[in-house]
Amino acid sequence: MDTNCIFCRIAAGEIPSTKIYENxxxxxxxxxSPMERGHTLIVPRRHWATMADLPSGDPETEAVMSEWFRVARLVCKAAIKAFGGGANLLQCNGPAAGQTVPHLHLHVIPRPGTVETQPxxxxxxxxxxxxxxxxxxxxLLRRYLR
Ligand SMILES: [Zn+2]
Known part of the structure; x- marks a missing residue:
């Protein structure tokens, strides 16, 4: 845990959040600061700043990555069921890519609009x-995750 990291502190329960799912x-x-209603962040509990910081070939890291994407898929499905339309997955690495919190995270952004809507x-x-x-x-999201 990085004590200066807001997502580490959320994961540790030191800063409140509106949780959808955890293990x-x-x-x-x-x-x-949602882009859409239901905009959810999926974060590994372990601190890595970006994809570039992930070690290769480490089984424990691979297990976290697998779980990270499994939960992103579940939240994505829940978002589409809950709000209709579609959903974006967005993952940013570094300030140049728009990452504002340097702790690895995946955005699930519900898109309840129609095909004519520019997200x-x-x-x-x-x-x-x-x-x-x-x-x-x-x-609503929790209900569709069950
Ligand atoms: Zn962190």
Whole structure:
């Protein structure tokens, strides 16, 4: 754990988050600056800043990566069932690629619009109007994950 890392602190329960799913390897929680309602981040509990920091051929790392993507797939399916339309998976490595928190994470961005809709990639474009709306959104995703 990197004590200066906000996602490590969320994973450790030191900073509150709206969790969708968690196990011993990964955690999924709502993005605080959502591009769309239900925008979720999936993070490994273990700290790596970017893909470039992952060791090759280490079985423990491979197990975390496998679980990381398995949970991303589940959240993606839940998002499409919950909101309709489609969903984006987005993974950014380094500030030049738009990564603002240097702890490996995968975005699942629900896209409830139609084919004519151009998706926005602007953080905070679809902020929650209230804590009630945020919690109701989380509960909808959790329901489709079960
Ligand atoms: Zn971290």
């Amino acid at each position: 011993d390897k990964v955690l999924a929680f709502l993005d605080i 926005s990639f602007v953080s905070g474009a679809r902020a929650y109007s209230s804590d009630v709306e945020r919690e109701a959104t989380a509960e």
